[in-house]
Amino acid sequence: MSIQYKITPHHIAAHLFAVELTIEQPDAVGQIVHLPSWIPGSYLLREFAKHIVSIEAESAGVRVPLTKLDKSSWQAAAVAAPLRVRYQVYAFDLSVRGAYLDHERGFFNGTSVFLAVAGQEDQPCGLTIVPSQNDTWKVATSLPVQQVDAAGFGQYLAQNYDDLIDHPVEMSDFSQIEFMAAGVPHRIVIAGRHQADLPRLAQDLQKICEYQIQFFGTPAPFKDYLFLTLAVGEGYGGLEHRASTALICNRSDLPRAYEAEVKSGYRQFLGLCSHEYFHSWNVKRIKPAAYAPYDLSQENYSRLLWAFEGITSYYDDLCLLRAGLITEQAYLDLLSQTITSVERGYGRLVQNLEDASFDTWIKYYRQDENSPNALVSYYTKGALFALCLDLTIRQATQQQKSLDDVMRALWKEYGSTFEATGRGIAETEWEALAQRVTGVDLSDLFELGLRSTAPLPLQDLLADLDIVWQQRAADSAQDRGGWVAQAAAPKLSLGVKSASDAMGVKLLNVMTAGAAEQAGLAAGDVLVAIDGLRVTTSQLDAMLATAAQGAELPVRSLAVHAFRRDVLFSCQVTPQWAALDTIGLQPNPVENLDKSKARRKWLIG
Template sequence: MAQPPATMIGETGVVYRLSMPAPHTHLLEVACQVKDVGAPIRLVMPSWTPGSYLLREFARHVQSFAAEAGDGTPLCWTKLDKNRWEVEAPRDGVLQVRYTVYANELTVRTSHLDASHGYVNGAGVFMYVEGREELACMLQVSAPEGWHVTTSLSCTDASFRAADYHTLIDSPLEIGTHAIFPFDVGGVPHRYAVWGRGNLDPERLVRDTQRIIDAGANFWGGLPYPHFTFLLHLLPGGQGGLEHRDSCSLQADRWAFRGREYEQFLSLVAHEHFHAWNGKRLYPAALGPVDYTRENYTRDLWVVEGLTTYYTDRMLRASGVITPKRYLERLGDMINRLQTLPGRHRQTLADSSFDSWIRFYRPDENTSNSQISYYQKGALVGLLLDLRIRRLTANRQSLDDVMRLLWERFGIHGMGYPEGALECTAEEVCGAPLSKFFDASLRSTAELNYSDELTAVGLVLTPRAGAG
C-alpha cells in the first residue's frame, strides 16, 4: 500500500485512501493510515448515518480486513464485536489498515458503485480510529480515468481535507461523469452535481433554487456556510433526501420535473436546504456529538424534522415558488393525511420522535394503525404553535422569533440545545404559559385543535368526506 509522506500524516492525523479499480464489482477499496500508535488501537465502522435514525449496520458490507505497520510488516488483529476491530501496536508507530466495502445500494443513506458512477456516504465506508475522531483527516481518491469527484470537502494538492472525522463522513462524494451546474446566491458559491438524465431543465432548477435559498437566508439572517453542494441522482422511482452540513443528497424520478411533481421536488430542495440551519447547526444535544455505534435518543426529532417540514412550505411561499392558494392547499393536504391516520390515537409526537430508531424506518402492515410521522404531525404542531404565539402577542412575535432566538443561543455557537429548549423558548418569546398546549400536542394523543388558531386568522377547516 502506498504511504503518503510523513509530513502529510502529521498534519492531518488520519489519512484515508479510496479507490475503485473495478467499479462493476461494486467494491470500494479503503486504506486508512494513522501515526503515533504506541498501543493496540481500535477501528470502528458506524452503525448508522446522521440524519437517518436507523441502525443500518454498515459493518456487514466490510470484507478483506487487513493491517500492517508502516514498513509493511503484517499486524495481528481481532474483531471484538459487530463493528470494531482491534489491531496490535506497530513497532514503527505507523498503522496501515486496508478493507473492502460492498456498495450496491443506491439511496441517499447508503453507498453505490457501478460502471456509471460512485456515490459514497462516508458513514458506511470510512471507519474511525477510536479516540481520534476529533483529529483532522485527509482523503485521497483514486477514480477511473475520465471520472471526477464532487464533494463539499476542501481540496488541497489533489487531496480532500476535513477538520475531523465527523466532517469527513458528513461530506458525501459523487464520483463519475456527472454534470455540474454552478451558481451563486449572495456571493456564496453553490452547485448542483447531477447524475442521470431526464426532463430536468437545469436553468429553471437553478433559478428556483436560488429563490429558495434567498428565502432561507432572509429568514435566518444570512447563509451559514462558505459553499453548498446539491448532489442529485435521477433514476426511475427515485425519491428522498438527506441533509449534510455543507451539502445535501437528493434523489428524484428522472421525469419528475414538470407540474406537481416538480413542485414536490422543490419541496425536497427547500426541506434539505433548511436543514443547513435546523438540524445540522441547530440540533438537540443528544445528536451531537453522537455515538455512531448505537441509538442516540431524543424526543425532539419533531423539532428537527417536523418544524423543518413546516418551514419547507413557508420557504416555497416566501420564494414565490407556490401561490398563497397553493400553500393553503398543501396545508390542507397535510392535515387530511394526519386526520385519516388511525395511528394518531395510538402514538404521541414525543414518542414518535423517541421511537424513530425502531419504528419510523421499519413500516409494516400495521404502521398506519399504530404510528404517526414526526415530520407530518410535527409540522402541524409548528403551524398551530406559530399561530398561537401570533395571536397571544397581537402578531408582534411568532415561531420565527423562537427559531432565531434558539439559533442565537445555540446554533451559531455550535452547541446542542437541551431537550425541551424549544418549549421554554416559545414561552419566553410569547410571554405566556404554553405548557397545556405542549402537553396536549406533544405528550398526548388528543386531537390537534385546528379551529381556534385557524379561525383567528380567517381560515375555516372543512372536513373532507371519509376523514377520520
C-alpha cells in the same frame, strides 16, 4: 498528517470500493478502528460494517493481525511503525444514506466507507479520491480541496472524523450549474439521465436559499453549498449535511424547458430541497443535546425530533410560498395534504409526538403492515404542531411575535455558536425558550400537542385567518387531499390499503376498527372473490361504488373468499361509509379584512 484515507473504485462490476487507511501514530497497545452503525439524519441502526467484505493490516511491510472486537470494531496488534489498514466495501445501496458503485456512477457517505481511528477522532483527516477507469467521471463534494485535478480527483482535507463523514461524494459524468445566494456560491449536481432545465432549477433554488439565509440572518453557516441529486425512474429522498445535501428524485419531477408551470412533481422536489437546506440550521447546528456529539455506535434518544424534523417540514413548503415560487392556494393545498395524511392514520390516536420522536429507532424507520394503526409521523404531525404553535403565538401577540422569532432565537443562542461550544438543546429547553422569546404561556398547547393524542386545534386557528376547512371522503385512492369544488358522492370502504395481485387483491394494511378488521381479514390476505365473482382492484372499487348507490342502513354484507398464505377461507364483510378524512383548505371567498390581513402576515412572514 497523521491520518490519511484513500478510496478507489476497485472492482466496479462487483460494486467494491477499496479503502486504505494510514495511521502514522497508532495506539501503542494496539490500535482500534470502528465503523459507524448509523448515519446522522436517518435514525436507524443500519450496521454499515456488514458491507466490509475483507480487511487486513500491515506495518513496515509486515502483516499485522487484526482481532474483531464486536460487530463494527477491530483491533490491530501493537506496532511501533505507522499502521496501514486495507479493506473492501460492497457498495450497492442506491439510497442517499449509504454507498453505491456501478459502471455509471460512484457515490458514498463517509459513514459507510471510512473506519474511525479510536482515540484520534479529533485529528485532521486527509482523503485521496482515486480516479476510476471511466475517464468521463468527475467528483462533486463539499469537502475542502487540498490538491485535485481538473475532474476533482485528488486530495481533500477534513477537520476531523466528524467532518470527514459529513460530506458525501458523487463520482460520475454528472451535469451541474452554479448560482450565488446571499453572496454564497451554490452548486447543483445531477447524476443519472435527465432533461432538466438547469437554469430554471438554479433560478428557483436561488430564491429558496436566499430566503432561508435571510430568515436566519447573514452570514450563512457555510462558505459554499452543494445539492447532490440523483435522477431515477422512481425514487424520492434526501439527507442533510453541514454544507451539502444528497437527494434522489424522479427524473420526470425535474423541470423541462417547455414547462412554464410548477408541476406537482417539481413542487415536491423543490419542497425536498427546501427541507434539507433548512436543516443546515435546524439540526446540523441547532441540535438536541443528545446529538452533541453523536454516538454513532448506538441509538441516540431524544424526544425533540418533532422540533427538528416536524418544524423543518412546516417551513419547507412555506418557504416556497415566501420565496414566490408557488401561490397561496397551492400552499394551502400542500397543507391540506399534510393534514390529510395525519388524519388517515389511526396511529395519531395511539402515539404522541414525544413518543414518536423517542421511538423512531424501532418504529418510524422499521414500519410494517400495522404501522398506520400504531404510530404517527413526527414529520407530518410535527409540522401540524409547528403550525399550531405559529398561529397561536401570532394570535396571542396580535401578530407581533411568531414561530419565526423562536427559530431565530434558537439560532442565535445555540446554532450560531455550536461549532465553538458544542452545546445542544436539552430536552426541556426548547419549550422554555419558546415561551421566553414570545412572552406567551404555551404550556397547555405543549401538553396537548406533544404529550397527548388529542386533536390539534387546527380548524379553529385557521378559521381565525379566514381559511375555510373542507372535510370529505377521498374521491379515489390517488386523492391525497386539497380543495375540490364539489365533493364526490358518499363511498363505502373496507378500511384497507390494497394492491393488485396475480390472484386478486392483496391487503397491504388493515385499518383499526375498519370493516375488514371486524370481519377477521388481515394484512397479507389476498381477496379472490366477492359474492362468488372473481375480484380485481378495479372490480372491488366498482362493487363498492355500486353498493353505495341507494344503499340503505344496514349496508348489505359481502361474501368474501380469500387466501391467507396457502389456505383458502371465507368471511362476511359489511362495508362501512368511507371516513371523512380528506381535508381541503381555501381562503374564504367572502373576505374578512382583519382576518385576511392576519393570514397574509402569516404567509408572507
